Amino acid sequence: MKRSDGRKPDELRPVVIKAGVVPNANGSAMVQMGRTIAIAAVYGPREMFPRHKKIPDRAALETVYALVPFSTTDRARPGPSRRSKEICLVIREALEPAIFLEEFPKTCINVYIDIIQADAGTRTAAINAASVALADAGIPMRDLVTSVAAGKVGKDIVLDIDMTEEDITKCDLPIACMLREKKITLLQMDGDLPVKDVKEAMKLAIKSCEELYKKQKEALKERWVKK
Amino acid sequence: MKRSDGRKPDELRPVVIKAGVVPNANGSAMVQMGRTIAIAAVYGPREMFPRHKKIPDRAALETVYALVPFSTTDRARPGPSRRSKEICLVIREALEPAIFLEEFPKTCINVYIDIIQADAGTRTAAINAASVALADAGIPMRDLVTSVAAGKVGKDIVLDIDMTEEDITKCDLPIACMLREKKITLLQMDGDLPVKDVKEAMKLAIKSCEELYKKQKEALKERWVKK
Amino acid sequence: MKRSDGRKPDELRPVVIKAGVVPNANGSAMVQMGRTIAIAAVYGPREMFPRHKKIPDRAALETVYALVPFSTTDRARPGPSRRSKEICLVIREALEPAIFLEEFPKTCINVYIDIIQADAGTRTAAINAASVALADAGIPMRDLVTSVAAGKVGKDIVLDIDMTEEDITKCDLPIACMLREKKITLLQMDGDLPVKDVKEAMKLAIKSCEELYKKQKEALKERWVKK
Amino acid sequence: MMLQNQYILNLASKGLRIDKRKQDEFRKTEVEKNPIDKAEGSARVRMGKTDVLVGVKMEVGEPFPDKQDEGTLIVNAEFSPLASPKFETGPPREDAIELARVVDRGIRESGAIDTKKLCIKKGEKVWMVFIDIQILNHDGNLMDAAALAAITALLGTKIPEYDGKMVNHEKRTKKLHVLFKPVPVTTVKIAGNMFVDPCLDEENIMGARLTVTTKDDGNMCSLQKGGSEPLVMEEIEKALDLAVEKGKELRKLVG
Amino acid sequence: MMLQNQYILNLASKGLRIDKRKQDEFRKTEVEKNPIDKAEGSARVRMGKTDVLVGVKMEVGEPFPDKQDEGTLIVNAEFSPLASPKFETGPPREDAIELARVVDRGIRESGAIDTKKLCIKKGEKVWMVFIDIQILNHDGNLMDAAALAAITALLGTKIPEYDGKMVNHEKRTKKLHVLFKPVPVTTVKIAGNMFVDPCLDEENIMGARLTVTTKDDGNMCSLQKGGSEPLVMEEIEKALDLAVEKGKELRKLVG
């Protein structure tokens, strides 16, 4: 089976990960998956404002995901959409299990993610970037969170689809996991798929996360060396 | 004189009133007048938030009236309109005189009313429902507030007009009162009417409130029995 | 050189200034420059709300500039626009240097300006009115702030252009100054102009402020006499 | 403040007022016609220290789907923070919305404007008449001042030229046809007595308010009760009668 | 509160529930068809004390530029403050948006509605199908209740007449063509065990949630994990299997 850009079904798009790209932030990272580019910056743990939102026994994690207006084929209107608000929510829940939030009670950890180019897979790129940015900020974590999406083109389960494949895929199944303990922190699916395919897609996606996980760690290592 | 649905001029539409329809609320009621259906829920007296809105010597009464999107012939956009904001205001002022607000200083009593079907007379149905819901919540009241609207079709003052009569009525005069002491707590009118007709319409409307008042009390009685 | 309304290049439109036009305000003024009419009202120094916006060592100055809906040829939608928000900012910065803000720490001084008729030069009229209103409110000032705009029609630098000249002017250069010490507190320019013309326009505009300054002081004197 | 309120209440219980007016006496009311020439029509009403400016603008737009051959009236009120220390910047407050809607209903229900005459091309283009109420100083009874200014502004409104593409606001030829002069009279109840045209100090302590709009023929076109105290039938009838009587006087000022 | 939470956790660790249900047992579920006749279609679902009303309205509008020959589906959820002491007035909350989007995807991805059949005139006019979710009482598992009500409302929807200019909502002739019945089943993980149809007390302490929407043919059309704890593969597979099995039962209620 041949994919539009010549990749094998289980082959990811070319990946570039770089930590420490936003000097003002406590931690930051850029993740490029094909043409999709996400930049994540972490501020905190810092004082929670407004104060009534403080959580007594742990840090609050706040995530903002935004498409930059010129990142998409048709200009994206600035400001949150319903889609982006849902993505903020699932990204937050994807990251939360990995962070020792209980170590910073009453504070807030802010993760801001700007998608500066969107070519499918923006939420997975966002999670990969956010996870590296959190580690770069020195926030104690159980594991990095790694994310990739599976699809199905023809009879094949394929990984990390790009925009040219979006019209022909039978499903979009993004997943995020903490690989060390094989724990899944994000799982969504849109499509029309038999149960066995869903299970296969999940397993394939998790397996492919290993490659990304390695690149995440390399990016952090490179950053430490420079520091 | 014959009305489009065969009613006599001073005849109300069929009325159903039921208390205790929203389990989560401290008090609640459903009022159906013809096809118009209002559900009211009362929460409180509870802590006022934000705090700077606390009133030192009495409870604040907050009313929200909303048309559910599918309640109207053309879909109603969610969120408050200028019309609904005005109705919130007049409903609040219609209920306030009946409540011993001074017994709960610094607190807030919230009355939420959703119109799930709108066929004219939504504010009167809303007041009738809110009044029963307040009593159901055990909030001490001087009297129930009862409300009905008068109109004029041809030469006749008519009561409780529905949507088919809305186009031909010469006025819409909603009124709310505490019957025990004949006190009027809401009075509005749109139309073009001689003074004597205005006076006649008011009197007829107040008289017809007695029937509604009885049904309100019955609904509460039925609810107490169940409790 | 002949201007559309017969004025000389360095001639201002007829000016009327009146202090004390809004009885509720601590200070107020109306400035009419040609057909442009600005009303300014000052409230304060008063308590800052919300409290977290208090400035420990000086008063905060807040300015609101608004076009009244019927002030313009095409109706202006109520509510702030990007244009009006920028004008609020530059007006605030134009007034700040003139006020002894440090005398009223933690308080707020509010300047509200409604343009009830707009015929070019609204920001300069607004500043002239605000400045008189501040003095009328008895707020201690280093000097009044006086403002006028220069333009260029044909080969001539002209002052205080009206709307009929707006289409033919090569630039719009509003300036505000404290005349006593020749200090410039507002300077903007849009256009396409050689450096030497910019310098000439600035100097001409400052010079013409003297006439306005006199009228501002007269308006205040007249007001004191009445008081 | 508290002391002054008590003083006004004491006076009111005897039928007296802080500014020595009679119960049925309006403050000095001045109507200025067309002060804003950029507007298609405008009026400024000063009622004591209350100062309200109303402007009318006309634009071309599409009709409502259920009223294909009718122009539209839009009444909007801005409570500029300039006019009172209690007003704040932000979206219209509840009371500003109520004011706009009461003025709107007075004009609409009286049939003052024949909206069918505002149709340019059925189903496609109609005149939109924007009536904007701007408060310049708030010293009570904004309803009466605003409604008076609104009908005066409409009476002075001239329709701009429209060539099928652009509205030329600088050229206004025909007068807007106004059929009736709806005029409101607001009566408040304080300490058991009824008073017309409340000033702000009176409004602050009033129990209830009734605004009654009458037409030239004495018919009523709008009622609006306000305030958190009830009224009894006699009080309402009193307010209705006052509205007919005082409405005639105010109507003369409109011209 | 804390004590009750601890009690529910203890029960859950043994596979037991506060209301004595089995792990794979839904609460009593009642489906009322077309309670709101002003809507083109409507349904009310009561799942224990959870009470959700869904109405469908159809209007005519323009197609999206990239889908010139397709009608549009719009799913919207309002968490009315009437339904819970925790809901507030204001713009939709994060959870209301998530609810609407999960219901939307279930319907859209299953192909339940053939949007091409909703095209009136290519590139110009199409039907817009508004599916509005209104919560009347929140006692947990809004997702399943809302999605069930939504598909039931669609199945009962009749298309109003349209004469090219106006929609006549009083005359509805043709039934909306619905091809599939997507039905969601939500499973939560508490204390290491999996439970379907959580009540609110269970939701408050759950670690993770998985909502799985299946079609008539057993295919899956939507997954949505929620909650801030992770799941392992076996737990997910358990939830998938439960969704197929319980989905069949729920589908019977839809009619």
Add this chain to the structure above:
Amino acid sequence: MMLQNQYILNLASKGLRIDKRKQDEFRKTEVEKNPIDKAEGSARVRMGKTDVLVGVKMEVGEPFPDKQDEGTLIVNAEFSPLASPKFETGPPREDAIELARVVDRGIRESGAIDTKKLCIKKGEKVWMVFIDIQILNHDGNLMDAAALAAITALLGTKIPEYDGKMVNHEKRTKKLHVLFKPVPVTTVKIAGNMFVDPCLDEENIMGARLTVTTKDDGNMCSLQKGGSEPLVMEEIEKALDLAVEKGKELRKLVG
């Protein structure tokens, strides 16, 4: 913080800077052309640690009623919370609006874009050119960085194909015609001395700021004073002269 501010002030009073630059010296400025290929044109400018990304998108829309034969320019700036601990999510702040408007005026008033050439069909369809400024890291002098990135992005912009119905963003054929290169130079006044290209530490303590945009021919197309201290004529003249001189250098980077 306070100590550092005092230190910078002391240096400034002697004409010195914390990063050892001369008064008229810009930080190292790098211009990256077209980093975002989804945009019709884009540029990234790094000025020291300040990092700004600008993208140009072109859509087809209706002209303004008073400019029937002209395309429209829309400049928008987002101060993403990613770029600074001081930025918050929410609607554009006052300073973001000012930034967008100063960049807008520089481009518009210089005549860099012939908007008449952006007309597709008079009165009906024109190109809308969206210039979006995205801050990636804020270390002062956003005005100069953003305006530089904006003009560079425009110079690299290619117009997508339009078949009368849809814009094909994947096929871009013709270059956007750019007539001039407006370039701003910002000078701040600290402790009585004038410095170009302030870093954030300098901006925090500056008294006044003057941004001057010049064209290729040395003419000025935009001035904007900022800050709450006044300037005297000599200081303004100094800033004007610096803008002409340094503008020439910056213009070379634009290409």
